[in-house]
Amino acid sequence: MISENKISTLVSSQLPFFVRNDHENFVAFLEAYYEWMEQTQGVVNVAKSMKDQLDLDKTDIFVQQFYNNFLPLIPQNVLVDKNLLVKNIKDFYKSRGTEKSVRFLMRILFNDEVEFYYPKKDILRASDGKWFVEDSIKISEVYINGVLDNRIQTANLLVSRRIIGLTSEAAATVEKLDTYYESGVLVRELKISQQTKDFSSGEYISTTYLENGNEITIEALLFAGGISSVKIVSPGEGYQVGETVTITGDGSGAVVIISSVSTGSLSGIGVINGGSGFQNNSQVLVSGGGGSGANGLVNLVIDDGSIHPNSYNIVSSTISLESSSLLNKASYTNLNSRNVNSTIASAMNYFTYANTGPIGSISLTNLGSNYTGTPTFSIVANTRVRALGILGRMQIINGGSGYSVGDILKFNNVLGGYGSGANARVKAVNTSSSSVITEVEFTASGGHIIGGSGYDQNFLPTVEVLSANGVNANIIVTSVLGFGERLASVGSKAGAILSLSITSRGSGYSTAPTLNLTNIGSGTAQATATVITGSYKYQGRFLNDDGMVSSYNFLQDRDYYQPFSYVLKLKHSLEKYKSILNKLIHPAGMKMFGEYVIEKDTTPINASLKNITVNVANLTIKVLMINTSTGTGNFVPNEVVYQGATLNTATFKASVVSWNNSTGKLELLDYIGTANTGTIRGVTSEANRTVITVV
Numbered sequence: 001m002i003s004e005n006k007i008s009t010l011v012s013s014q015l016p017f018f019v020r021n022d023h024e025n026f027v028a029f030l031e032a033y034y035e036w037m038e039q040t041q042g043v044v045n046v047a048k049s050m051k052d053q054l055d056l057d058k059t060d061i062f063v064q065q066f067y068n069n070f071l072p073l074i075p076q077n078v079l080v081d082k083n084l085l086v087k088n089i090k091d092f093y094k095s096r097g098t099e100k101s102v103r104f105l106m107r108i109l110f111n112d113e114v115e116f117y118y119p120k121k122d123i124l125r126a127s128d129g130k131w132f133v134e135d136s137i138k139i140s141e142v143y144i145n146g147v148l149d150n151r152i153q154t155a156n157l158l159v160s161r162r163i164i165g166l167t168s169e170a171a172a173t174v175e176k177l178d179t180y181y182e183s184g185v186l187v188r189e190l191k192i193s194q195q196t197k198d199f200s201s202g203e204y205i206s207t208t209y210l211e212n213g214n215e216i217t218i219e220a221l222l223f224a225g226g227i228s229s230v231k232i233v234s235p236g237e238g239y240q241v242g243e244t245v246t247i248t249g250d251g252s253g254a255v256v257i258i259s260s261v262s263t264g265s266l267s268g269i270g271v272i273n274g275g276s277g278f279q280n281n282s283q284v285l286v287s288g289g290g291g292s293g294a295n296g297l298v299n300l301v302i303d304d305g306s307i308h309p310n311s312y313n314i315v316s317s318t319i320s321l322e323s324s325s326l327l328n329k330a331s332y333t334n335l336n337s338r339n340v341n342s343t344i345a346s347a348m349n350y351f352t353y354a355n356t357g358p359i360g361s362i363s364l365t366n367l368g369s370n371y372t373g374t375p376t377f378s379i380v381a382n383t384r385v386r387a388l389g390i391l392g393r394m395q396i397i398n399g400g401s402g403y404s405v406g407d408i409l410k411f412n413n414v415l416g417g418y419g420s421g422a423n424a425r426v427k428a429v430n431t432s433s434s435s436v437i438t439e440v441e442f443t444a445s446g447g448h449i450i451g452g453s454g455y456d457q458n459f460l461p462t463v464e465v466l467s468a469n470g471v472n473a474n475i476i477v478t479s480v481l482g483f484g485e486r487l488a489s490v491g492s493k494a495g496a497i498l499s500l501s502i503t504s505r506g507s508g509y510s511t512a513p514t515l516n517l518t519n520i521g522s523g524t525a526q527a528t529a530t531v532i533t534g535s536y537k538y539q540g541r542f543l544n545d546d547g548m549v550s551s552y553n554f555l556q557d558r559d560y561y562q563p564f565s566y567v568l569k570l571k572h573s574l575e576k577y578k579s580i581l582n583k584l585i586h587p588a589g590m591k592m593f594g595e596y597v598i599e600k601d602t603t604p605i606n607a608s609l610k611n612i613t614v615n616v617a618n619l620t621i622k623v624l625m626i627n628t629s630t631g632t633g634n635f636v637p638n639e640v641v642y643q644g645a646t647l648n649t650a651t652f653k654a655s656v657v658s659w660n661n662s663t664g665k666l667e668l669l670d671y672i673g674t675a676n677t678g679t680i681r682g683v684t685s686e687a688n689r690t691v692i693t694v695v
Contacts, residue, residue, distance in 0.1 A: 008034035056083055073583045080108045097587040102568065105585060106577070115569035117595070119561045122554055128547035133540040135172070135195055138223035138507075138532075139188050139205070145217055152179055155188045157218055158207060163192075166219075167203035168534070171196045185253060185507070187223065192535065199534035201225060226505030227254045228532040230515065235262070235496035236525025238374030238489065240290070243520045245500065245527070249513025254506025256515060256529070260498040265367035266294045267491035269377060274301075274358030276308055276392030277481025282379050284362055284487075289375030291494070294368025298379060300360035308392045308442055308481070309450050311354035314385065353385055358393065359485055371494035374522065381482030390451040391422045391442065392481040394463065399436035400473030403429050407467040409440060409475065411452070414462060419455030421448030426465070437465070437473055457483040497525050505532065565591040572596070 011030045012020055020027055056066050063083075067076070070086050078085065085108065095101045099116050106112045141148060142155050158174045165171070172192035179188050199205070201224035208217050245256040269284065284296035303310050359379065391411070409424035423445035430436045442451045455461065455477075463475040478484050497517075506513075509531045517525040545551030554561045570577065574594025586592060 006034070006038050008032075008038055056086055073580070075109060075580070078108045079111050096585045098585075101585045102581070105580070106570075109580065110572070110576075112571055115597075117567040117569060119554075119565050119567065120563045122552060123556045123561050123563070124549065124553035125547055130543040130546060131540055132543050134538040135192050135535050136178075136189050136538065137172075137192060137199060137205070137535045138226070139190060139220035140223040141221040142188075143219045146219075152177075152188070154218075155179075155220070157209075158190060158220065161207045161209065161218075163190075163205045163207045165199045165203050165205055168197065168200040170199045170534070172199075172535075188220075195535060201533045222534070223507055224532055224534065225251050225509040226507050226532045226536075227256070227502055227509065227513065227529050228505070228536055230256055230500045230502060230527055230529045232497055232500065233526040233528060234524060235493075235498070236517065237493050237522045238495040239497050239517075239521035239525060240373040240495065246516040246519060247506075247513050247529075248516065249509050249511065251506050251509030251513065251531075253504055254502070254509070254513060254529075255504040256500050256502055258497055258499075259501035261372045262493055262496040262498055263291070263370045263372050264492060264494040265291075265369050266364060266371060266375070266489055266494070267367070268364060268489070269296055269362040270488050270490040271359050271361060271485070272488055273478070273484060273486035274307075274360060275379070275482075275484030275486075276358050276479045277353075277356055277385055277390070277483070278359050278379055278381055278485070279353075279356050282381060285378045285380060286368065286375045287378075289371045289373045289489075289494070291368050291371030291375070293366055294364065294371070294375065295366050296362050296364040298359055298361075299363045301355070301357040302360050303355050303357040305357075307358050308356075310356065311352055312356070312385075312390070312449060312451075312481075313350045314353050314388065314449070316349045316351050316384075353382065356481070359487075362487065371492070373495040374489050377485075377487035377489075379482075379485050379487075386480075386482035388449070388453050388481070389419055389455040389457075390449055390453055390481045391419070391455055391461075391477055392451055393477070393479045393484055394424065394440050394442075394475055395478050396437055396440065396473075396475050398472060398474035399430070399438060400465070400470055401434035401436055403435050403437050403465065403467050403470030403473060405429055407437075407465055407470060410464040410466055411461040411477070412464060414459055417456060417459035417461055419452055419461065421445055422452030422455070422461070423448070423450075424463075426467075435470070437470075437475070440475060451481070455480050495521060497521075497527070500527060559591065560593065562591075564589055565593060567593045567595055569595040569597050 008031050011034060012027055015027060015030075056063070066086050067082060070089050071082070074085070074089075092101060092104055095104075102116075103114055106114045139155065142150055144154060144157075156177050159177050160174065162171060162173050172195040175191045175193050177188060177190055179186065181187065199222060201222065203222055204219050205222065206217060206219045208215055210216070239258050239261050241258055241261055243258045245258070247254050247256060266286070278298055278301050280298055280301055282298040284298065286294040286296070394409075403426055405426055405428060407426040409426070411419075411422045411424075413419060422442065424440055424442045426437050426439075427441040428437075428439035430438050444450050445452070457480050460477045460480070463477060465473045465475060467473075500515075512529050512531055515527040515529055517523065517527060542548075545553070547553075556562055559565070568574065568577070568581075573596060574592075578592070578594075581592065
């Protein structure tokens with residue numbers, strides 16, 4: 001800005017009278033001199049406006065000097081207002097070496113964003129894992145100034161406050177509140193930190209705060225006595241994942257399940273009860289237990305006749321098949337051809353079911369795999385024998401007294417039972433001990449198989465001992481032939497409990513509850529529980545993968561993976577930025593690396609590129625040419641180098657085509673075409689492929 005007060009107008013009034021009077025030319029010279037000095041770019045005007053020239057918004061002669069002085073290393077072609085940049089450059093210089101300064105520089109110079117990566121974050125360091133153990137307490141009743149208030153928002157007032165145990169005098173800071181239901185009971189769990197010592201079970205916690213100048217007291221009752229952990233004492237076997245453990249104690253609501261069990265092959269099959277009517281080499285079927293592939297055979301039966309007869313003559317003929325046959329027929333379908341004097345019994349066909357008895361032992365022919373629990377076993381007995389329903393085994397529950405050898409056993413059908421023809425007797429008694437029945441046996445009955453027929457394993461008859469003097473005997477039928485076996489897996493550890501999970505901790509347990517595992521699996525597993533007293537510590541965990549050799553970590557080296565390196569992720573080559581970064585903001589003692597960020601161009605080539613002149617000079621193209629000598633259309637690989645724009649193909653169908661904006665060229669690879677000559681005239685789309693047309 002230039003002052004309007006001119007010195008030239010004041011010269012005559014400032015000179016002495018004799019000078020004005022005697023030296024008029026000198027006065028005129030001085031006035032002319034000052035008029036010249038007062039011109040727009042004159043020294044006087046400049047001197048008068050010097051204060052304004054120090055203001056960047058007002059100066060008109062020192063702009064470049066401002067740039068040279070305050071922006072000596074900043075390129076002249078910045079993308080922002082340089083006057084505004086000069087005014088704020090002090091903040092930039094104060095922050096040099098920080099991420100903020102790099103981001104600022106990239107924006108004003110290139111309008112680019114930059115990402116930072118520090119390799120030291122991924123350097124493998126021994127024992128560097130961040131281990132975290134979370135503590136918590138549960139509360140039930142909440143009071144404000146002594147008044148019960150169980151609203152969730154009231155319990156939320158404890159968050160970020162220091163709480164004190166009124167009995168234990170323990171202290172902790174509440175980090176957050178979790179609310180959820182356990183077995184239908186609302187639970188409020190406070191996650192705590194900076195705990196001084198443990199809280200006491202069932203005590204009240206307290207905290208105070210000011211609200212509108214009034215002191216507010218919050219108290220809460222600790223919700224103690226839940227299960228904190230379980231321990232397996234004996235794993236047992238034959239247990240299944242998901243089975244629930246029975247819990248007994250003075251509390252309630254706790255739930256523990258089997259979360260994992262061992263897997264394995266079967267080791268053997270034991271015989272608990274051999275049933276009756278089986279033969280050697282009968283197949284053993286294995287089902288359930290979570291695994292597959294196991295099977296076995298019966299390798300020993302007790303065929304000495306001590307349980308039931310060793311062999312049976314079984315009628316194989318079926319009268320119903322001869323229902324339309326004449327009595328004087330020469331031959332029958334399933335009867336013996338006899339004369340008119342033959343009886344029906346002698347005309348029947350029979351087969352002998354021999355070497356039979358209860359199962360003594362079983363061998364596994366295949367152990368199977370991946371069994372987690374106890375499978376079930378069954379024997380494939382003779383289907384014809386099983387269908388006949390012959391009684392095969394009895395058991396003496398109570399031998400009574402006063403009985404004699406030969407006393408008759410009578411079989412009475414129960415409701416739903418329908419068998420007949422079974423007969424038995426007392427085989428032996430202990431005469432030295434009140435004539436107690438010690439053995440019984442099935443006997444023959446005229447016209448019937450020993451053991452009768454038509455009986456059902458599910459509706460076995462009762463046994464009545466007919467005796468003149470005997471009393472109190474209790475004898476039962478346990479099976480018909482081909483049934484009654486009870487088998488179990490032995491020697492296998494499949495289904496051993498590996499872990500138990502607490503799905504609900506419950507509450508109110510003053511002492512550790514009992515975990516009962518006898519009613520599931522093998523019943524031999526044992527486990528114990530501990531209860532929460534005061535605060536509960538969760539299982540610790542790592543917050544990240546630091547220090548873990550299997551994670552994304554690297555050994556330290558001298559250049560990249562070391563504590564004093566950093567990486568700039570840029571859209572252009574680092575060389576474009578490196579010089580400016582080093583001069584202005586690169587921190588001393590650090591090593592800089594760059595990563596070139598490639599942004600995929602998703603813009604497809606379409607019909608708008610038609611009639612584009614394509615420069616393919618000196619471009620090597622790999623071509624699949626048709627073999628014109630055969631005319632079969634078989635493709636023969638061939639590599640051709642083209643000079644200039646003339647090509648010896650008519651139409652190319654390219655699998656890879658991209659337009660390079662920086663070079664103004666179409667980049668072509670992998671064509672299929674027919675023989676011809678021409679030049680490229682346009683690009684179109686065809687069936688999801690790009691077609692380069694040559695005419």
